[in-house]
Amino acid sequence: MSRLQLTAMVVGGMVGAGIFSLPRTFASATGPLGAVIAWIIAGTGMYMLARVFQALAERKPDIDAGVFAYAKAAFGDYPGFISAFGYWIGSCIGNVSYWVLIKSTLGAFFPMFGDGNTAIAIAFASLGIWMFHFLILRGVQQAAFINSIVTVAKVIPIMLFIVLMFVAFKIDMFSMNFYGGDLTGGLFEQVRATMLVTVFVFIGIEGASVYSRFAKKREDVGAATILGFIIVTSLMVLVTLLPYAVMDRASIAGLRQPSMAGMLESVVGPWGSIFISAGLLVSVLGAYLAWALICAEVMFAAGKSKDMPAAFSKLNKNGTPVVAMWATSIVIQLIIISTYWSNDAFALMLNLTSATTLIPYFFVAAYGFLLARRGETYQVRPQELGRDRIISTLAVAYTLFMIYASGFKFIVLSAVIFAPGTILYFIARREQGKPVFAKTSDWVIFGLLVAGAVYGVYGIATGAIEI
Template sequence: MADADAQKFSRLTLTAMVVGSMVGAGIFSLPARFGAATGPFGAIVAWIIAGGGMLMLAFVFQSLAVRKPEIDAGIFAYAKEGFGNYLGFAAAFGFWIGTCLGNTTYFVLIKSTLGAFFPIFGDGNTPQAVIVSSIVLWSFHFMILRGIKEAAFINKVVTVAKILPIFVFIAFMAFAFDYDLFASSFWGGGDYSSAQVFDQVRSTMLVTVFVFIGIEGASVYSRYAKRREDVGWATVMGFVGVLCLLVLVTLLPYGVLERPALAELRQPSMAGALQAVVGDWGLKFVSAGLIVSVLGAFLAWSLLAAEVLYSAAKYGLVPKVFAHENKHQVPSAALWITNILVQLFLIVSIFSQYAFDLSLEMTSALTLIPYTLVAGYALKLVLTRETYHPDGQGWGTDMTWALIATVYTIFMLLSGGLKHLVLACILLAPGTILFVLSRREQKQRLFGAWELALLGVFVAGAAAGVYGLATGMITI
């Protein structure tokens, strides 16, 4: 019993898992990403949309944690419960692949950061960069194998350490803020029109999704929570804190540099923006903070990825071999296959001209699949009134949260563009082999009629994606 209690996570640890998962590579890239896309007004609109939509999703996770306490694997288990085995698998596999791509993004950004000081690393996708990244990858791998609890403790410490440079950045940006400079780029430059602002906002959508990925961190680890209500609390409070940081990091640089200068900053652009205010030490300070932040986020995401694949095996959605735990209660088989896939993505990044941007956008697109299904499940519960008292207490509020979250996630999935959807299908279609193997292990029927139709959509999308890559219509 003592061992079981020792493995339980406190409210603070769960909140650190959320913040640690969300604050990683994305926040350090925001000044240039937004500077290239829009002005302050478009950025404000983008954060209102993204913040509002993701807050509704956070409330959905909070509500589901209370209404469905028996579902203790979070993000994909809700999809399975609401829409069947194959969509449950698609949610788990999409989240897992997206997490692996996200970890690849982290390594590319670390080496791109070091590339400012050591040209041999280039933009993070040179062979030398991949070799060093691989050493770091497997060093973390063997550390995590020593125990989930130890890795979670390190993540909590790193979460505190990596917030410091972000606060320093915000303080100096606020001190140097020039209102006239901010106002001159407020509408994005050029003549203002609603259509122009819409296009500007649309181009930031996948970026905003990427920086919010990790909001499900506490939900995925709900089986470790000391108290079930801590899961929802950690999700909402972690989200609100990170949202404030994201908005400040995005808007303040418009008052320090003109928009074209922001757009041209090398990634991580937070470092270049601070350098413009305080000199070279700012570049070094933020670069060091980024490396700590990204390594911490990589640790959190490695835990998330392994936990999801492990839980999917427990739920019978992937082969049971991935449910194996070592003597430290770490899902070792899931961790091995996760980091092998990250290694393959790192090698492929050598051949991608825009490795960071592509990995970021694909991570967002793939993670939106389970997000959409979670929101859809919450909406289904509301419409069927399952778990609700006959007097309707709480029904209206949950209806609002679930409906907005569902519309938001579908909108974000579509706004990313056809390219990312067909590239996602290239991964989802062959990944279905894992689902087939699992169903055969259990001697269960492979697909229902509508699930077979969905598989056909994935296969058609994959074929279109392969054709687009082969003909040059799609570039990576």
Template sequence: MAGTDKGKLSLFALTAMVIGSMVGAGIFNLPGRFATATGPFGAIIAWAIAGTGMYMLARVFQSLAKNRPDIDSGVFAYAKAGFGDYMGFLSAFGYWLGSCLGNVFYWVLIGSTLGRFFPEIFGDGSSPIAIVVSLLGIWAFHFMILRGVEQAAFINTVVTIAKIVPIIVAILIFVVFFNYDQFAENFFGGVGMPEKSLVNQVRDTMLITVFVFLGIEGASVYSRYAKRREDVGRATILGFVAVTGLMVAVTLLPFATAPRAEIASVANPSLAGALELVVGQWGAVFISIGVLVSVLGAYLAWSLICAEVMFAAAKSQDMPKLFAAQNNNGVPANALWLTNIVVSLFVISTYWSADAFNFMLDMTSVTALLPYLLVAGYGVIVARRGIGYGPEDDKRTSDQVIAWIAVAYTLFMFVAAGLEYVLLVAVLFVPGTLILYFWARREQNARIFSPTELIVFAVTVVAGGLGAVGLVTGAIVP
């Protein structure tokens, strides 16, 4: 595809990729998750923190796309460029694994949404029938994607437009039924909800805000397909602004239509339940259809991203070269096969899970934090060293400040997530390192670790060991 626009993605298609990646399952669960944690006041603070932090991260992606146009599939490649081979691997593996867990979450939500209408068949999304339907869907998408990335990207653009419609309709209905007195009653917490500090209220919303912002890097991941390099940064910002507006509206407006306790008690997807409180059963049906379309579209986008990250990591020798193979349609077939095998195994495992829904959501959020932290850190390095900047470029200072804010935000998110989730991520990183990283390094006859990387691996092993002990003893309950 080099040297021609054939098969390349336009600004509109790249923006649709960002929106398609971000508007998935998370936005349909915002009313209930936020109402459980806080009222409108805490929600406004939470979105101010999350929106500012993720906007700064989006700006980092934008500046790196401009200043390092030689780096494709930026999420893990930036980590490698800034912090070395092993950190690049951890970023790629963590991002890929988190995407796999997110895809499992999507299928659980599909099952639970169908369970609203067929409870005896689909249950909470982890029944045997729900698992079989999920597996059929996973492999149907798999073979469609094998036919070509451009075809899948076109379908994603169409689905993105289709799934925005029910969200816009729900927002308009909430606006029509807006009750100021009800909003004021809920503003500082409402009635019938347990008392807790504002700090804890905001903290309890943090992981869901990370989850719904996942995909902000969608255009960066697909930078090698862009018609114009500058469109990568533009698509990132356009997608961020559009989706943030939708998410804030979906979170705050239901507080003006029903008591907080009622919103907190609705079943997932909670946007369907919140709308049902306003207009009755048809609202739940309408949103449930939107959920199915949205989640299937997001699953398509994330399947593409999963395979692309594994493929790019293999091309740069950070993963075994087996996963760098492409089929006749230019699709990273082996990477896609590995991705969907892993997703299928996780889907099957949900049969024995007590709360697969929230566990997969939170784990997906935490696994994304390390790649985001390393991207922000590399943004600091590029700005400080002036890489890609002209001698008279006055944006270096502002870009460095923005990158430092993104670093601080990501570190804050690690603290907000809680130690148990960080340890569980380490549990997954250890076997990933021992199998995939060692395999790739042996293929190259390269040194496994530098002294600094050995320390990082030792810390990862210790954290993984603590996480494993916590799982065995019941101190950590998934």
């Protein structure tokens, strides 16, 4: 894959469902001031994380599919598995959010789709899942080429939205919305309420790192990560802030998702909603393709490194991880069915994706921190040591803050998913004739996961935890 294709994987992975939902999602929580602070925190933290990914890609070129492999290198086998499983399941949940938003978008034109959780909507999404499944089985390179084309196509409606929002800009409206209007709660709480959203829309920043084994040049991995980050961050900040200058905050918060469609309709009329909805369908389908590829690649790499059962390392004649792809599609299908009983399926999938993905991100930041602290690999370009220590420290602080900001509910729900997932680790260790948990710390981590899972299941059953 060229630098352009790797950059397209980053942009394609990041620009999906989230960016089209930003106006309402932010307006429900805060005004422009809180939004600016949230993006400064998120942008700075994710930039530091992107720089850690870049440094690790250059300094540890032997580690492929780095998201979980870095956790294993830093903390051992079971944390490595937790990172791989968390990243995979979080990505699967994120893929479900794409289908939920597609169904909700169609619901604006075809009432039978409702808000995306009707039986007909679920059947439609199921058909799409398996169409993409068999497309991907035909070969990764073919799918990556399609993703490059789709990435260009889906940025066009976003750019038009930004231009038209600038044209309709009203400074007095922006000023009125600046502090959040009639929102209750302090500025800190407003910012905290947006944090999981910013994680969700930044997920995909590691797209080039995941596909590092396909890169023509190793240095292209880091360059594609930074370039993709700059492009997407610029788009997301503008999509968030400009609507505040066109419509009052409460009205933006009341828009149907995807709220970008309602915003453009308020400026140019009904065709704006249709145009954005069409762009969203292209965008989300492209993002789903990119993320289905990433899901399968992570499980393949984990199977190859024996962190998952060996079956996941099996390739078909087209070089696609066939068992990993089947497992990914089946899990997505099951979660899609579960949305039938969810009160707000899109919000649940968005927040749960962010919470489960933060754990692997923390491990990546921590590994970068450990390398810099020990000076490992810094015999080459030692002048970068001080800079990388600062960057990795900030990346660790950011991921820990985000885990805190996610809230107790989603930490517990993550445990409900992680604990039973350990069955895969049990199988992988038995295949190798190794003890399941080699360290006391592994038992402690597993014990905490089980305790959290038990509490989570009890909370869901009694209604204390709403989904």
